[in-house]
Amino acid sequence: MTEITRKIADIVSEAGVEFGVCTLFVRHTSASLVIQEAADPAARHDLEVWLERTAPENDPAYTHTEEGPDDMPSHIRSMITSTSTVIPITDGKLALGTWQGIFLAEHRRNTRPRQVVVHISP
Amino acid sequence: MTEITRKIADIVSEAGVEFGVCTLFVRHTSASLVIQEAADPAARHDLEVWLERTAPENDPAYTHTEEGPDDMPSHIRSMITSTSTVIPITDGKLALGTWQGIFLAEHRRNTRPRQVVVHISP
Amino acid sequence: MTEITRKIADIVSEAGVEFGVCTLFVRHTSASLVIQEAADPAARHDLEVWLERTAPENDPAYTHTEEGPDDMPSHIRSMITSTSTVIPITDGKLALGTWQGIFLAEHRRNTRPRQVVVHISP
Numbered sequence: 001m002t003e004i005t006r007k008i009a010d011i012v013s014e015a016g017v018e019f020g021v022c023t024l025f026v027r028h029t030s031a032s033l034v035i036q037e038a039a040d041p042a043a044r045h046d047l048e049v050w051l052e053r054t055a056p057e058n059d060p061a062y063t064h065t066e067e068g069p070d071d072m073p074s075h076i077r078s079m080i081t082s083t084s085t086v087i088p089i090t091d092g093k094l095a096l097g098t099w100q101g102i103f104l105a106e107h108r109r110n111t112r113p114r115q116v117v118v119h120i121s122p
Numbered sequence: 123m124t125e126i127t128r129k130i131a132d133i134v135s136e137a138g139v140e141f142g143v144c145t146l147f148v149r150h151t152s153a154s155l156v157i158q159e160a161a162d163p164a165a166r167h168d169l170e171v172w173l174e175r176t177a178p179e180n181d182p183a184y185t186h187t188e189e190g191p192d193d194m195p196s197h198i199r200s201m202i203t204s205t206s207t208v209i210p211i212t213d214g215k216l217a218l219g220t221w222q223g224i225f226l227a228e229h230r231r232n233t234r235p236r237q238v239v240v241h242i243s244p
Numbered sequence: 245m246t247e248i249t250r251k252i253a254d255i256v257s258e259a260g261v262e263f264g265v266c267t268l269f270v271r272h273t274s275a276s277l278v279i280q281e282a283a284d285p286a287a288r289h290d291l292e293v294w295l296e297r298t299a300p301e302n303d304p305a306y307t308h309t310e311e312g313p314d315d316m317p318s319h320i321r322s323m324i325t326s327t328s329t330v331i332p333i334t335d336g337k338l339a340l341g342t343w344q345g346i347f348l349a350e351h352r353r354n355t356r357p358r359q360v361v362v363h364i365s366p
Contacts, residue, residue: 019363020363020365021267021363021365023143023208023210025208025209025210025217026219027217027218027219027220027222028219028221028222029157029158029159029165029219029221029222034323035273035327035328036273036319036322036323037273037308037319040308040310042307042308043273043308043316043319045307045308046305046306046307046308046316046319046320047319047320047323049305050299050303050305050320053305054176054298055172059172061168061171061172061175062168063164063167063168064159064162064164064165064167064168066162072165072168075158075159075165075168075169076168076169076172078158079156079158079169079203080202080203080324081323081324082204082326082327083157083204083207083222084157084207084208084209085327085328086208086267086269086328086330087269087328088267088269088361088363090361095269095271095361096271097270097271097272097273097359098271099272099273100271100272100273100327115219117210117212117217119141119142119143119210121142121143121243121244121365122365145265145330145332147330147331147332147339148341149339149340149341149342149344150341150343150344151279151280151281151287151341151343151344176298177294181294183290183293183294183297184290185286185289185290186281186284186286186287186289186290188284194287194290197280197281197287197290197291198290198291198294200280201278201280201291201325202324202325204326205279205326205329205344206279206329206330206331208330237341239332239334239339241263241264241265241332243264243265243365243366
């Protein structure tokens, strides 16, 4: 999981919207968005371990196996987290709670550049 | 899972909004939305099998059993996927990635007609 | 899970928006939003039991353990449910289905007051 809070906060700041919503959308089926504990990296580590165990590689039930052992688990992990998320903007800033950070969760082994669409509206 | 990408894309096209967001909302507690791999039907099959195994029928822990063995699993499967999703619109089109399709996931055995509310805003 | 449908419906009613969307956002990493069966409390009970079993306390794999045995499970349970949700407004009311209620899911044992940001836009 890669934190993208600062990048999104900067985009919100530049948009100059006082009250509104910021929509984030991942344009992929093997990566997703997670808003979670940003203070302790151990929390993210445990989230990742849980996702890896819950949707493991090489499950004999998988039939979609042509793209490698890490592909089907990545679709499941994306499905049970978030493809899109909407964060309110108050006083020109993301209304995140004290402990919340925005993370791009990469569910495949070989990371390629990922695209997140950001839309801000009053 | 039934693909509804084309239906939603047509609604967006008719709305004539160049830049905005398209909100989808399922008005049910036993069906949900999933944005996932649209190219290979085997991927959806595997997602369905995983959901069926993760929230199986006839779990002895269930107490909400009056509506049949497929009812409580359908609530769990809905809870861990999405009741609502928001997709940005760019250049008048849904900003979906190359491999992404929008699916209505039916989690009960006897499918009745389902309602999805579509809201488009600039 | 605590039902908050009435509170949100009142806010929507006061806002006086005929057609639009209502965005809900939980400002926490150990509580989340769930739109589910509001008629039978047994359904929520079963959802809670499933979440407790799927992300149990005292999993030996957890490394983020300093905040107590109920902390890491609460992050996982939040991650696989929803931090934000968007509900369309039609004819001045939330477009919820017949059986849908909005619930704040508390995933820690000692509940403190929780904050949900509500944003309404036409």
